[in-house]
Amino acid sequence: MEDVWISPSVGEIPHWIIDQDVRDGIRAMLKRDRCLEECRRLAMEADNLCCWYGSELATVELALCTQENKIYHLALQQRREELLTLPLKWSNPLAPRARFNCQIKEAMALALALSGRTPEISPLLLIPALIETLDVPLEQTKPNDDSLLRESEIRGIESEHVVLVDYLAETSSLGENDMDEDIDGGVLPVQFIWKVPKDVKTDSTLVEPRSHIQIMTNQVAVRKRPPIDGFPSLSFNSLDISRLASPTACINDVCINGCIRLLFSAFSVPMTHDFAIFSTHHLTHIRYRASDHVLWKSTAYTQFWTKSTWIIPIHRPLLAHWVLCIARVSRRELQLFDSLGEQKPWRSDIEVCNYPFICPCSYTSILLQDVTQLIIQLMSIAKQKILKVQIDSYSWMAYPVTTVPLQSNNYDCGIWVLASIAAVLRGYDVTGLSEGDITCFRQYLHALVLSLPVLCA
Incomplete structure (x- = not known):
């Protein structure tokens, strides 16, 4: 100066x-x-x-x-x-x-x-295409590596092809009742209230010390866990492990999905059996309009139709930011967690468009639209596979579990999401960790990964 x-x-x-x-x-x-x-x-x-x-x-x-x-x-x-x-x-x-x-x-x-009259020209007619769908019996929905759509398969699908296949599938099912049309459209009324309810439970549990975890070896190598606790096998490569080891690295979808499963196993208590853990890729299925068969094939292992709480991690690609939605299905509530504690991003996902030629149920943004579409499409599929499943089309309520910014840097959002998921698995609504504790929680996650056996070459 x-x-x-x-x-x-x-x-x-x-x-x-x-x-x-x-x-x-x-x-x-x-x-x-x-x-x-x-x-x-x-x-x-x-x-x-x-x-x-x-x-x-x-x-x-x-x-x-x-x-x-x-x-x-x-x-x-x-x-x-x-x-x-x-x-x-x-x-x-x-x-x-x-x-x-x-x-x-x-x-x-x-x-x-x-x-005031009917059109003189007949509507455009398309030659109906034969769409064959496979009805997967419930006993065949146990997880295995071949039955899950891997990330490489998701990235290999061109969005135009997915849209075309979905369009042909819809034309082959003309004549279904209005209820099915509403379900396929993903219309789920959501009331948004930007206020933390008084009954939100905060998890004040301290981070478990890293020394309490039995680490197999500190060797930098691929770690793999076989299928367990209802989840398919998972693996972490050296780059994924290094992201968790670094105190300032952003974690990716592999770290998010893998660590959620490790936390589920670490907090294995009776209440965890009521949770359906979804992958970050399931919203990608919705975004690119995957078929019901693909969606059922990749989610049936969760047995979501029997769970009252759905854990849905969300990635905002334009902002490179991780957030979380907890769907309390039995209570018709969406609990929203954002470590930045902001209102505008969530509200822009729910606000209704008022333009004259836009459907009144359209959203200006797509994240919560994807979540509601995921919920209603999965319940619709489950109703077809399992006749006892009932679809609840009543209004849902969405609210934040925190409005206070918890994060002041630009790399810990994924760790905060995992900390909030850990609190939910313990029976709470939101984590009570401070920013000073989040580094210890990252080390705890790193130790959980190192506790996995090394994949032999």
Whole structure:
């Protein structure tokens, strides 16, 4: 500061000048703010896209219903066919195909209402495709390595192909009742209240010392655990283990999914049998509209239809941030955990769009939409496989379990999610650890991984 100002500065030197960590934190927060701005901009563009699509399709439908335009019917019909194929190309996480389906229904209804007559041209007919589905008996749903969709398989699926397969499957099931259509659309009413309920239970249990865990060896090598506690086998490679060993490294999906299973086994008490542990990849299935067969195949081992609490870890890819949703199915509650304690990201996931051509049940963001779609689609599949399963379509309530920021850095969000899951497995709603305890909890997780046997080459 003395090189800039004529007179020396008085007082304590600002931390951002002398502390690299403070500068890194400021840059991270600025980057995060820009990411949020970009998310909002992309959401507005998606809303505008859907609004234009509905308006354009409604105009064409109205023209087809008007007798004066009979001479142009062939050109109008071709234009309508082009518009009806656009959702296959334009569907994306911010504008899922369900929104375009709403636009199509609204456009046809609006055209009929304005014209007061039925359309002169028959609706576009598609040759029905034969979709074969495999009904997996309950006794064959035990976990094995071949029955689970691996991460490599998920990444290998092109989203356009998945959307096309799902579209053909829907056309082959025309004529089902309205209840099934609502279920397939993933419409689950959610009431959002940004207030921590008074009865939220905080886990004040201290982190178990690392010395209490029997470590097989400190050798840096692949660790593998065979199928146990109802979970398939899991493995950690050296890079995954190094992420847990480093106090400032961000953990990935392998660490999240693997450590949840290790925590489940470590806290094996009677209450843990009432939990369905979902993988971070299951929301990816929903996002890319995997078939019911694929979703059932990858989740049946959890026996979710018998569990009252679903643990759903969530990754916000645009922000590279881990959050958590605990679905209390029996109470129709969604408990939301974010170590940053922010309201805006969650609220943007639930807010309703009020644009004229957008379905009133559409969301501006997709994370909680994916969660509700996962819940209702899984219950629908279970109802088909197991007749005793009942689908509850009443309104759900979503609320945070903490509104206080617990994290001040940009790398511990995954560890905080695992700490909150540990609290849930103990019978609580949220962790009571402080930021000073989170490093010890990371070491505890690292020790759990090192307690696994080394995979022999």
